[in-house]
Amino acid sequence: xxxxxxxxxxxxxxxxxxxxxxxxxxxxxxxxxxxxxxxxxxxxxxxxxxxxxxxxxxxxxxxxxxxxxxxxxxxxxxxxxxxxxxxxxxxxxxxxxxxxxxxxxxxxxxxxxxxxxxxxxxxxxxxxxxxxxxxxxxxxxxxxxxxxxxxxxxxxxxxxxxxxxxxxxxxxxxxxxxxxxxxxxxxxxxxxxxxxxxxxxxxxxxxxxxxxxxxxxxxxxxxxxxxxxxxxxxxxxxxxxxxxxxxxxxxxxxxxxxxxxxxxxxxxxxxxxxxxxxxxxxxxxxxxxxxxxxxxxxxxxxxxxxxxxxxxxxxxxxxxxxxx
Amino acid sequence: xxxxxxxxxxxxxxxxxxxxxxxxxxxxxxxxxxxxxxxxxxxxxxxxxxxxxxxxxxxxxxxxxxxxxxxxxxxxxxxxxxxxxxxxxxxxxxxxxxxxxxxxxxxxxxxxxxxxxxxxxxxxxxxxxxxxxxxxxxxxxxxxxxxxxxxxxxxxxxxxxxxxxxxxxxxxxxxxxxxxxxxxxxxxxxxxxxxxxxxxxxxxxxxxxxxxxxxxxxxxxxxxxxxxxxxxxxxxxxxxxxxxxxxxxxxxxxxxxxx
Numbered sequence: 001x002x003x004x005x006x007x008x009x010x011x012x013x014x015x016x017x018x019x020x021x022x023x024x025x026x027x028x029x030x031x032x033x034x035x036x037x038x039x040x041x042x043x044x045x046x047x048x049x050x051x052x053x054x055x056x057x058x059x060x061x062x063x064x065x066x067x068x069x070x071x072x073x074x075x076x077x078x079x080x081x082x083x084x085x086x087x088x089x090x091x092x093x094x095x096x097x098x099x100x101x102x103x104x105x106x107x108x109x110x111x112x113x114x115x116x117x118x119x120x121x122x123x124x125x126x127x128x129x130x131x132x133x134x135x136x137x138x139x140x141x142x143x144x145x146x147x148x149x150x151x152x153x154x155x156x157x158x159x160x161x162x163x164x165x166x167x168x169x170x171x172x173x174x175x176x177x178x179x180x181x182x183x184x185x186x187x188x189x190x191x192x193x194x195x196x197x198x199x200x201x202x203x204x205x206x207x208x209x210x211x212x213x214x215x216x217x218x219x220x221x222x223x224x225x226x227x228x229x230x231x232x233x234x235x236x237x238x239x240x241x242x243x244x245x246x247x248x249x250x251x252x253x254x255x256x257x258x259x260x261x262x263x264x265x266x267x268x269x270x271x272x273x274x275x276x277x278x279x280x281x282x283x284x285x286x287x288x289x290x291x292x293x294x295x296x297x298x299x300x301x302x303x304x305x306x307x308x309x310x311x312x313x314x315x316x317x318x319x320x321x322x323x324x
Numbered sequence: 325x326x327x328x329x330x331x332x333x334x335x336x337x338x339x340x341x342x343x344x345x346x347x348x349x350x351x352x353x354x355x356x357x358x359x360x361x362x363x364x365x366x367x368x369x370x371x372x373x374x375x376x377x378x379x380x381x382x383x384x385x386x387x388x389x390x391x392x393x394x395x396x397x398x399x400x401x402x403x404x405x406x407x408x409x410x411x412x413x414x415x416x417x418x419x420x421x422x423x424x425x426x427x428x429x430x431x432x433x434x435x436x437x438x439x440x441x442x443x444x445x446x447x448x449x450x451x452x453x454x455x456x457x458x459x460x461x462x463x464x465x466x467x468x469x470x471x472x473x474x475x476x477x478x479x480x481x482x483x484x485x486x487x488x489x490x491x492x493x494x495x496x497x498x499x500x501x502x503x504x505x506x507x508x509x510x511x512x513x514x515x516x517x518x519x520x521x522x523x524x525x526x527x528x529x530x531x532x533x534x535x536x537x538x539x540x541x542x543x544x545x546x547x548x549x550x551x552x553x554x555x556x557x558x559x560x561x562x563x564x565x566x567x568x569x570x571x572x573x574x575x576x577x578x579x580x581x582x583x
Contacts, residue, residue, distance in 0.1 A: 081415040203434045210429050214413040219378050221482065222402030222430035267416040270437070 007265045011278035015063070018285040022059040023051050025289055027296040061246055062181050062288040062302070063281035064190035066253050068243040070280020071197055073254030074261075074273055075236040078208045079229060080140050081215075083262070086255035087240040090147030093249040094154025095124025096241065100248070101161040101173050113176075114245045121241030124150060129233065140215075143233070179250035179303030181288050193242040198277060201235055204228065205269040212267060250303045252310025253280050253287075259317060283309075327390030329354045329486050329518050330375060330405075335384035336543075339370045343543035347384070350537070350547065354485070357512055358520040359529040359550075362539030363563060368522045369410065371539070372488050375520065376407045388486070402430035406484035408475050410491055414463055421459040423474055424450055427481030449480035452507055454500075468495035476504060480511070487511070489521035493528065501525075505532045526567070526578045530554055538562050554578070 023035045030038075030047050038048035039056075072087035080089070088094070099120025103113050132146040158177070165173060207228055210218045219225045243250070257280035258272065265271050284302065287309060291300040330352040337344040344367030352358055360368050373379035375386055377393035386393040388404055406427070414423075424446040428438055450456050453473040458466070466474065472495050479487055492508070493501040509532060511517040523529045529536060529550070536553050538546040540562060546553055559567040559578060566581035 078415070083416060206429060206432065206434070210426055212415045213418075213423070213426055214409075214415075216373075216378070216407075216409055217412065217426075219398065220376060220402065220407035220409070221426065222397075222399035224398050262416060266422075267418060268422075 004271045007271055007275055008278070011275050011282070015278050015282045015285075018282040018289070019059055019063070022062065022285050022289045023055050025293050026050070026055060027293070057187055058181055058288065059285060060187045061190060062285045064187060064194050065181065065243045065247045065250065065281075066257070066284025067194050067277040067281035068190065068197070068239045068246075069250065069254040069284070070257035070276040071194070071201070071273060072236040072239040072243070073280075074258035074269070074276040075201060075208075075232050075239075076254075077258060078211055078269070079232040079236065080144050081212070082140070082144065083259070084255070085144075086252075087236060087243070088249060088251075088254065089144070089151070090128050090237070091124050091151030091154055092121045092237055092240045093244050094151045094158065095127070096121040096244040097177060097249060098154050098157045098161065099123070100176055101158060101165070104169055104173050104176065105161060105165055117248075118241055118245040121237070121244055124154065125234075125237040125241065175301050176248045177303075178301035179248040179306070181247045181302050182299065187246075190242060190246050193239060194277065197235060197239050198274060200231075201273055202270070204231065205273055208232075208269040208273075209267070212269075248303070250284065250306055252306045252314065253284050256310045256314055256317075257283055259314070263317060263320075326354070327387070328352055329389055330520070331387040331390070332375070333385050333387070335374065335386065336382040337367070337371060337374050337379075338382055339367050342367070342541070344371055344539065344541075345545045346543035348545055352486075352518060352520065354518050355512060355516055356518055357509065357532060357534045358537065359533035359535075360520065360522045360537045360539065361524075361526065361529055361562060362541070366539045366541045368539060369490055371537075372407070372490050372520070372522060376405055376488050377401055378407075399430050402482070402484070404484055405486045405488065406479045406482040408479045408487070408489045408492055410494065412463075412471060412475055417462050417464060419459065420450065420455060420461050420463060420466070420474055421446060423463050424459075424477045424481045427478040427483070430482065445483065446477075446481045449477040450474075452480060453477045453504070469497060469500060472496055473500065473504065476507075485517060487517060487519040487521075489519060491522050491524065493523070493525075501528065508532070526554070526559060530576070530578070 020032065024030050024032060028050065030051060034043065034047045035051055037043040038051040069087050076085040076087055076089060077083055096117040100113055100117040103116035108116065128147045128150050132143040162170065162173060207223045210221050210223050211225065211228060215225050258276045261272055261275050261279055265275060284306065287305040288302045291302045291305045294300060328351040332348055332350045335348040336346045360371065362368050370379055374381050377386060388396065388401060393401060425438055425442065427446065428442040432438065447456065450459055453476050455470065455473055455477060458470065463471065463474065476492060493504050496504060505528060508519055512519060533550050535547065535549050538553055538558060540546065546558065556567055556569060566583065567578050568581040569576050569578050
């Protein structure tokens with residue numbers, strides 16, 4: 001229990017630091033005193049509006065999205081017993097993207113766009129679930145293959161939709177595909193999903209430790225493996241669906257955040273799961289701050305920043321792991 | 325009288341359409357050492373899984389301490405019965421001590437963390453199999469034999485009344501084979517444990533098992549005390565190869581004859 005304290009407190013400090021940076025930096029730099037006064041509600045000027053109405057909602061969205069993706073990634077890695085699994089590997093983001101692009105093509109925007117993305121994610125999840133269950137025999141490999149093939153199908157449909165779309169809509173579509181935290185106002189759902197998700201998966205954390213040792217071993221040690229697998233699948237999928245709905249598909253957070261933590265604090269999921277949520281949230285918040293400020297006033301899609309940071313980081317970790 | 329710690333009633337079991345046993349009745353009493361012998365692919369591992377309640381039989385039931393195993397929550401079963409598998413398969417790197425500690429899982433509640441007492445149990449199990457010096461090593465750097473000993477230590481850390489062991493001495497060199505089997509025998513004699521193990525070496529089975537199951541395939545199973553069933557005729561038929569024996573100062577030794 002005690003050994004969880006230091007890593008989790010450090011990660012919480014990192015989250016606070018990222019939050020402060022996100023609220024202070026943008027096209028205009030706000031000094032920390034003004035940020036503090038705005039948060040306390042003592043300041044009603046222009047800089048308070050900037051912090052509370054523009055930066056704060058976006059920061060909350062970025063943090064919850066990153067946390068949801070990292071948590072979902074950590075769960076998927078155990079479910080598929082594959083350290084390279086990420087939240088999108090089973091085609092959930094593909095289904096969401098097809099539905100969202102379809103909605104954009106029809107000129108639907110705002111909350112309905114989010115609803116379409118969520119519905120697409122759910123349809124994809126149920127499709128993979130149904131197909132992988134099919135003949136009754138169930139294995140991680142079968143689920144992975146089914147998911148990857150369904151994802152490939154969605155990829156083809158995305159290409160098709162982009163080809164037939166008029167030029168006017170293409171830019172919006174590309175932004176959606178690369179991940180965009182700018183358009184999301186409703187952040188209540190993300191926070192609630194994150195808290196519920198954590199509350200549901202933390203009691204399972206030691207089961208996940210055992211599951212990582214192989215399914216037979218887990219079963220012999222009293223883990224109800226079949227039930228746990230479906231719990232993991234449903235939970236990881238729903239977390240991903242809410243993340244994709246909030247911000248489009250944002251790459252690498254779900255893969256890199258759990259991975260960095262696995263290397264730094266080990267594979268005890270009682271520490272890893274809350275840690276991944278904190279770390280993933282912080283990473284995306286930092287990436288989004290960079291996306292907003294690097295070429296200000298021009299904004300980059302945050303997915304571009306996470307990928308640009310994520311690719312070299314991941315390659316470095318991979319090389320390091322092979323040398324060990 | 326207490327019910328047998330492990331019992332099967334009318335158990336029929338198959339793998340890949342081949343019958344392993346048919347209407348098989350077995351009673352294992354606490355404090356007994358059982359061995360399972362048979363050729364490759366005859367279904368020894370599948371039988372072990374069925375006895376652990378991890379493979380559904382065609383018909384019949386398995387009882388653990390008189391309770392039907394199929395109705396027992398897995399966690400409760402894991403507090404009584406531990407299984408050592410042929411090979412382990414870690415998805416993520418782990419240390420030797422962490423791996424042994426996994427054995428405490430069925431004894432802890434969902435929110436409970438391993439206590440200092442749990443750590444003492446795991447360390448003494450590692451000590452018993454001679455891995456105490458390697459407790460911080462990553463499991464993927466261990467040799468095949470060290471991995472087997474770690475798997476044994478994990479079962480000892482689980483500390484079940486009944487141990488089902490699938491080839492516990494596979495990959496072990498001579499002195500570690502004897503060390504492991506002596507260790508298991510001490511568990512039975514001194515701590516009242518019970519064990520059933522799949523073995524390939526007839527001579528080790530003769531020396532370390534009180535009773536044996538011979539799986540002939542096609543559903544035929546022979547059970548009895550080691551002296552009873554270890555005849556040249558049974559063994560030759562079991563392995564499909566003439567088996568001979570020689571008397572030594574330390575008992576009968578079996579060896580494969582030349583054709």
